[in-house]
Amino acid sequence: MELTREEIAAVAERKRAAYEAVIGLEVHVQLKTASKIFCGCSTRFGDPPNSNVCPVCLGLPGSLPVLNRQVAELATRTALAINCQVREQSIFARKNYFYPDLPKGYQISQYDRPLAEHGRLEIHVPTGGAGKKTRKKRIDITRLHLEEDAGKSLHEGLPESEAKTYLDFNRCGVPLMEIVSEPDLRTPEEAYAYLTTLKQVLEYIEVSDCDMEKGSLRCDANVSVRPVGTEKFGVKTEVKNLNSFRYLAKALEYEIDRQVALLESGGRIEQETRLWNTQAGRTEPMRSKEHAHDYRYFPEPDLLPLVMDAAWVEDIRRAMPELPAAKEARFVEHYGLSDYDAEVLTANRALADYFEATAAKAPNAKTAANWIQTELLGALKEAGQEISRSPVPPQALAELLQLVEDGTLSGKMGKTVFEKMFASGKSARAIVAAEKMEQITDAGEIEKLCGEVLAKNADKVEQYKKGKQALFGFFVGQVMKATRGQANPRRVNDTLKKLLG
Amino acid sequence: MKITRKDVEHVAALAHLELREEEREHMRQQLDDILTYVDKLNQVDTSQVEPMAQVLAPSRADAALRDDAVGPCLPRQQALAAAPDADETFMKVPKVIER
Numbered sequence: 101m102e103l104t105r106e107e108i109a110a111v112a113e114r115k116r117a118a119y120e121a122v123i124g125l126e127v128h129v130q131l132k133t134a135s136k137i138f139c140g141c142s143t144r145f146g147d148p149p150n151s152n153v154c155p156v157c158l159g160l161p162g163s164l165p166v167l168n169r170q171v172a173e174l175a176t177r178t179a180l181a182i183n184c185q186v187r188e189q190s191i192f193a194r195k196n197y198f199y200p201d202l203p204k205g206y207q208i209s210q211y212d213r214p215l216a217e218h219g220r221l222e223i224h225v226p227t228g229g230a231g232k233k234t235r236k237k238r239i240d241i242t243r244l245h246l247e248e249d250a251g252k253s254l255h256e257g258l259p260e261s262e263a264k265t266y267l268d269f270n271r272c273g274v275p276l277m278e279i280v281s282e283p284d285l286r287t288p289e290e291a292y293a294y295l296t297t298l299k300q301v302l303e304y305i306e307v308s309d310c311d312m313e314k315g316s317l318r319c320d321a322n323v324s325v326r327p328v329g330t331e332k333f334g335v336k337t338e339v340k341n342l343n344s345f346r347y348l349a350k351a352l353e354y355e356i357d358r359q360v361a362l363l364e365s366g367g368r369i370e371q372e373t374r375l376w377n378t379q380a381g382r383t384e385p386m387r388s389k390e391h392a393h394d395y396r397y398f399p400e401p402d403l404l405p406l407v408m409d410a411a412w413v414e415d416i417r418r419a420m421p422e423l424p425a426a427k428e429a430r431f432v433e434h435y436g437l438s439d440y441d442a443e444v445l446t447a448n449r450a451l452a453d454y455f456e457a458t459a460a461k462a463p464n465a466k467t468a469a470n471w472i473q474t475e476l477l478g479a480l481k482e483a484g485q486e487i488s489r490s491p492v493p494p495q496a497l498a499e500l501l502q503l504v505e506d507g508t509l510s511g512k513m514g515k516t517v518f519e520k521m522f523a524s525g526k527s528a529r530a531i532v533a534a535e536k537m538e539q540i541t542d543a544g545e546i547e548k549l550c551g552e553v554l555a556k557n558a559d560k561v562e563q564y565k566k567g568k569q570a571l572f573g574f575f576v577g578q579v580m581k582a583t584r585g586q587a588n589p590r591r592v593n594d595t596l597k598k599l600l601g
Numbered sequence: 602m603k604i605t606r607k608d609v610e611h612v613a614a615l616a617h618l619e620l621r622e623e624e625r626e627h628m629r630q631q632l633d634d635i636l637t638y639v640d641k642l643n644q645v646d647t648s649q650v651e652p653m654a655q656v657l658a659p660s661r662a663d664a665a666l667r668d669d670a671v672g673p674c675l676p677r678q679q680a681l682a683a684a685p686d687a688d689e690t691f692m693k694v695p696k697v698i699e700r
């Protein structure tokens with residue numbers, strides 16, 4: 101029985117709180133290689149259709165697959181980064197099913213002896229409410245295995261699309277790893293946090309572009325619900341097509357509500373595969389039973405077992421770059437940043453590197469962290485620019501911070517200078533010199549300026565002395581106005597207090 | 602009898618094969634014979650033997666791997682020539698009907 105969106109919303113609204121969701125994610129990641137997993141064809145995205153194909157990836161008779169060494173290396177690096185045990189000998193298996201985008205009639209994958217198992221990943225889940233608090237949660241990872249991608253079927257928009265399906269085999273044989281989590285996720289937010297953290301790790305260790313739009317990161321979810329307080333898992337569905345972060349949480353929310361509403365209406369959950377339909381904003385049963393089939397896995401006779409011996413694994417472990425969690429802890433420890441600042445600044449490697457390069461030259465790491473988070477990230481976001489192409493490089497920002505620190509510029513002037521730097525690519529010193537923006541800090545000059553303001557406003561000085569304290573701000577304002585904001589505000593304050601004594 | 606007619610029909614459906622009536626019994630008999638033979642092999646005690654997926658066991662890591670280098674592919678024209686139906690860019694198959 102399929103309930104309508106409205107029926108689901110009406111029931112779920114009342115009953116949602118009585119259920120708990122159980123979610124596991126299967127994430128397919130394209131490994132960053134030049135050639136395919138079992139042949140020398142290029143993996144380049146966007147090449148003309150069927151231009152990167154050969155007898156191996158087309159499954160022509162007599163051809164033999166040979167595993168790409170880099171695939172083994174990148175997948176093992178990932179396995180270690182997510183704390184998996186790497187199997188010394190893993191084997192490939194044939195997963196048999198028929199679909200035109202799979203020319204051999206089977207996909208080479210791994211089955212009962214995958215490359216790696218028993219991993220874990222720590223995620224930060226927002227606790228909601230005010231502030232930026234998060235809680236930590238450990239998500240276990242069942243397995244990581246290797247497989248080849250299928251080709252692409254084009255069902256529409258070509259001359260004979262009415263009667264034919266068109267096939268492009270460029271993707272066929274592109275190396276993938278599938279990372280399967282345990283059903284440890286309980287909410288769409290946790291699933292989102294898990295995918296975010298996983299993607300962050302994959303980008304840090306440079307094993308994949310993780311570009312969901314180009315299909316190099318894809319996500320399916322296993323979803324079930326159970327009454328709060330019970331242990332037994334409900335019947336699960338597999339939701340496919342969760343191919344953007346934007347829709348992941350939406351699709352899961354919908355599917356959870358659908359299951360709750362179905363159970364509350366006396367229905368039964370079918371174990372089935374459902375597709376997220378972005379336009380309709382709902383999950384729909386997949387008409388094809390293709391994937392519910394019995395895949396009749398058996399060991400791939402054309403490939404040797406993959407041997408990852410201890411020495412090789414150790415080499416890979418030694419070459420591992422610093423992982424986000426370690427970097428975050430180091431930022432707190434070494435630079436004295438708050439947990440939140442460290443989390444923001446380690447969101448990706450380019451940003452973390454930018455911060456460290458700035459902090460190395462800046463007078464104060466915490467100030468550098470603040471300026472990067474508010475001024476720089478704000479300006480980049482507004483300009484739609486990546487940090488790697490920031491018009492203000494780290495040394496330039498550090499120089500600006502130095503000028504603020506030594507009092508040449510007030511904080512406010514510093515922000516103005518930053519905007520000019522961002523717009524023009526010029527250095528802080530050049531802008532200060534060209535625009536004569538230097539802050540006035542000379543005591544004699546400030547006293548002279550203050551004296552002039554007070555002399556010009558003798559009536560107000562009179563009122564002030566009779567008790568109209570609020571006029572103090574007016575005097576400060578007049579001095580700042582006379583200097584176009586360039587007088588050091590603290591010194592102006594002190595001087596005026598002295599003169600009004 | 603290890604294999605029933607139903608098993609044959611199931612396997613044939615998975616393989617997208619349409620069997621004639623007499624072929625079904627013929628296939629059932631053949632598959633049944635094969636499994637009977639496998640049963641005989643199963644009588645050997647292999648509890649102390651590692652399962653073997655491959656005759657050629659690699660003795661060291663890296664034994665049968667290739668470098669990640671892009672090699673020559675098939676020219677598209679040639680790749681498409683092998684397909685029963687194609688235009689100059691794509692291979693074509695009868696409209697895929699979800700089943």
Ligand SMILES: [Zn+2]
Nearest residue numbers: 139141154157
């Ligand atoms: Zn190929």
